Amino acid sequence: MSAQIVVITGCSKGIGQGIALNLAKDPQRRFKVYATMRNIATNQEDTKTKAGSYYNDTLFIRELDVTKQDTIDKTIKGIIEGEGTIDVLVNNAGIENPAWWQTAPMKTFYDVMEVNYFGCVRMTKAVAPIMKTQRRGKIIQISSVLGFKAIPISAEYIPSKFALEGFSESIAPPLRKFNVWVSVIEPGVVATPMSEEFGNDVNAIWHAIIDSWTDCPEEEATITRKMMTENPDIVLGTELQSIDDIAKVVQDVISSAKPDFRYQTSETVKTIARHRFIDPSGNEIMNSWLKQ
Ligand code: NAP
Numbered sequence: 001m002s003a004q005i006v007v008i009t010g011c012s013k014g015i016g017q018g019i020a021l022n023l024a025k026d027p028q029r030r031f032k033v034y035a036t037m038r039n040i041a042t043n044q045e046d047t048k049t050k051a052g053s054y055y056n057d058t059l060f061i062r063e064l065d066v067t068k069q070d071t072i073d074k075t076i077k078g079i080i081e082g083e084g085t086i087d088v089l090v091n092n093a094g095i096e097n098p099a100w101w102q103t104a105p106m107k108t109f110y111d112v113m114e115v116n117y118f119g120c121v122r123m124t125k126a127v128a129p130i131m132k133t134q135r136r137g138k139i140i141q142i143s144s145v146l147g148f149k150a151i152p153i154s155a156e157y158i159p160s161k162f163a164l165e166g167f168s169e170s171i172a173p174p175l176r177k178f179n180v181w182v183s184v185i186e187p188g189v190v191a192t193p194m195s196e197e198f199g200n201d202v203n204a205i206w207h208a209i210i211d212s213w214t215d216c217p218e219e220e221a222t223i224t225r226k227m228m229t230e231n232p233d234i235v236l237g238t239e240l241q242s243i244d245d246i247a248k249v250v251q252d253v254i255s256s257a258k259p260d261f262r263y264q265t266s267e268t269v270k271t272i273a274r275h276r277f278i279d280p281s282g283n284e285i286m287n288s289w290l291k292q
Contacts, residue, residue: 066119
């Protein structure tokens with residue numbers, strides 16, 4: 001069987017790079033990976049080095065900025081001309097823009113939506129018609145536990161993942177009729193170079209975000225800190241997953257003939273999902289923040 005053609009966004013580092021390397025190094029050579037990134041001139045070396053002999057064998061680097069339609073069109077066209085197909089799209093590229101929502105300029109919110117939501121919409125629109133025509137494909141959205149369950153910080157980021165989940169849930173049923181499967185991956189906190197800066201301590205990450213809200217009055221910062229500290233179950237406690245854990249889930253989705261729509265990547269995230277989805281009024285969740 002020929003290798004599946006996989007296109008991944010945001011592969012210069014982090015989770016996207018990990019997914020790309022994991023698939024490209026598959027011992028059975030089942031995947032040919034197009035690891036895309038927005039700035040090849042400055043950002044490709046790390047991925048290239050880590051790919052080693054797999055570079056230009058099962059891993060290929062292409063330039064693609066999810067906010068720039070011309071780079072999407074050019075790269076997708078090039079892959080189709082070379083391979084004749086795209087079997088899997090992994091929408092991974094994402095940013096955070098931590099700021100206190102009450103004083104953050106609107107641009108803060110727009111910038112996150114532009115990459116995390118509209119970027120995925122652009123990519124999905126570019127690839128879905130190809131997959132429908134070939135009656136085969138998988139579209140994998142790297143969402144987050146914060147795509148279905150909010151916390152009292154990251155108000156600029158969380159809506160971008162909620163939007164991605166809504167978009168995905170809306171487009172998935174008709175696409176399944178064309179044998180095109182949409183899945184959302186919902187990781188908790190994943191260990192990346194950013195988390196390492198905080199000694200991989202999840203609480204330290206939350207506190208650093210609140211500390212960075214220099215214009216937030218101390219009373220409100222204190223309330224928020226207390227909520228984040230006293231709700232370890234819903235703010236993910238101290239659980240940190242590895243990039244390999246997430247890459248493995250993505251590989252499972254690709255290997256499945258009929259993948260699920262949602263994949264929580266750990267038992268903790270599954271528990272949060274159960275809590276979220278059996279609370280129709282939303283009051284149980286509100287009360288869990290306010291109980292102290
Ligand atoms: P990361 O280490 O910061 O990597 C983000 C990647 O996205 C980088 O390659 C970055 O490229 C790229 N990117 C940013 N803007 C882009 C654009 N306009 N076009 C193309 N690529 C762009 O982040 P990560 O932690 O690996 O996160 C990857 C995904 O997982 C994101 O969607 C994130 O929301 C999601 N996620 C992360 C966690 C976590 O704990 N880390 C948890 C749940 C979900 P540059 O190098 O050029 O900036």
